[in-house]
Amino acid sequence: MRYIHCLNNISAKGTDLLTDAYELTDDLSRAEGILVRSAAMHDLELPKCLRAVARAGAGVNNIPLEHCSQKGVVVFNTPGANANAVKELVIGALMLGSRGIVEGIEWCRANADDPNIAKAVEKAKKQFAGREILGKKLGVIGLGAIGAQVANAAVDLGMDVYGYDPYVSLGAAWSMSSAVHHVTELDELLRTCDYFTIHVPAVEETIGMIDERACSLMKDGAVFLNFSRDTLVDNDAMAAALESGKVHAYITDFATPEVMRMKGAVVLPHLGASTEEAEENCAMMAVRQMMDYLERGAIVNSVNYPACDPGPMPEIGSRVCVLHENVPNMISQIATAFGEANVNIGNMVNKARGEYAYTCLDLDQEMPYDAVKKQLGGIAGVRRVRVL
Ligand SMILES: NC(=O)c1ccc[n+]([C@@H]2O[C@H](COP(=O)([O-])OP(=O)(O)OC[C@H]3O[C@@H](n4cnc5c(N)ncnc54)[C@H](O)[C@@H]3O)[C@@H](O)[C@H]2O)c1
Ligand SMILES: O=C(O)[C@H](O)COP(=O)(O)O
Secondary structure (H helix, E strand, C coil): EEEEEECCCHHHHHCCCCCCCCCEEHHHHHHCCCEEEECCCCCCCCCCCEEEEEEECCCCCCCHHHHHHHHHCEEECCCCCCCCHHHHCCCHHHHHHHHHHHHHHHHHHHHCCCCCCHHHHHHHHHHHHCCCCCCEEEEEEEEHHHHHHHHHHHHHHEEEEEEEECCCHHHHHHHHHCCCCCCHHHHHHHCCCCCECCCCCCCCCCCCEEEEEEEEEEEEEEEEECCCCCCHHHHHHHHHHCCCCCCCCEEEEEHHHHCCCCCCEEEECCCCCHHHHHHHHHHHHHHHHHHHHHHHHHHHEEECCCCCCCCCCCCCCCCHHHHEEECCCCHHHHHHHHHHHCCEEEEEEEEEEEEEEEEEEECCCCHHHHHHHHHHHHHCCEEEEEEE
16 A cells, blocks of 8 residues: 655545555655645655655745655656646736726725715726736746746737746747747846736745846836745835835735735735646646656656656566666666676666656566665665665
8 A cells, every 4th residue: 555645635636546556644654655735844854655745736945855855755746737827817917916906996895885985986996097908018037837828828918028037948938929029138128028927936046036136127117926936026125116116016926924014015825826727737747647656667747856757567577766866887886786686677767867867677577675675775876766
């Protein structure tokens, strides 16, 4: 039996895919797999038997990636599975940033008991009038699964769209409308556009990227949307920009005490991916990827180990999966361990990604378990050995 622990509520559409070989457990210490959404895992003691963490969603800043890599735990996410949900909310937020929708609703609520409200609104409404997005310039920072869809939708709404992403993937580039202007410098994008939306992961390079300097480059009255992560935007800088009118509206999906104190910030309770459709898509993708890894050793959409498809399980013999550092002499040491045990390797695949690598070997016989497994585990740089 393989035990799976859910750190968050995961859609049943996903967990229902688990076969009889799996059981959901409340006992984290037994978990071979963890399913998670935004639960913070940095201070969690990972069980020794843990093999995989599957994030039903995009952002993995809640997961201790380096620690998992060192322990030979493969971390997956579900790229694109919630992108449409976020895109739709971002389009809604563009409207919130353009028209006095939030303030107007608040005004109506505040005047709910006025018997003459119908007449009063006609006088009051001019303070909430706003402007249209048609023909305005939108800067999209980060053109991945979400950013590319937002860019295309904004083009369809008649916006003049500028995109900045120094690492844009070929797939995302192909998926984008040719009307999206490619900008190679963030400063140029900040100087050019009226509206901004950021869709990058929260990593060292991006945390605080919207700082005082970035705000100062924007046009007066800019609208900034943040549906990625709170830490991308420097709170003091944004508070000052809102106060001075440099930024007209800051619309964010991340409620923090700092942002709640900002004058003019419109704050949503992390709703971006919380549609039924997105939750189902993410859960199904996360569960499928995790099962494929646990059962067959296949890695797809991992954020810490390389993608690798070792093919169908061998009909006879064993599959041995070795998670290791990407350093010289690993493959020869692994092969030597089998050679010395007089075991033939029928098929082998090795993939590397950054500091880590993955080697899958199909043996022509059952794994001569203890001795070879011990020898493989003893090679410096080997992080985990699995025998399937
Ligand atoms: N509000 C929500 O509920 C919600 C939902 C999904 C995702 N998110 C957040 O949105 C982020 C993006 O999601 P995604 O699915 O589009 O991810 P993605 O990996 O498909 O796209 C991220 C893009 O950012 C780009 N990028 C990386 N560093 C950059 C930099 N310094 N400058 C410009 N671009 C850079 C990458 O090249 C990539 O194209 C996630 O990491 C997550 O934090 C939030
Ligand atoms: O990164 C993500 O996918 C989003 O922030 C969604 O997070 P959630 O799964 O906690 O809604």
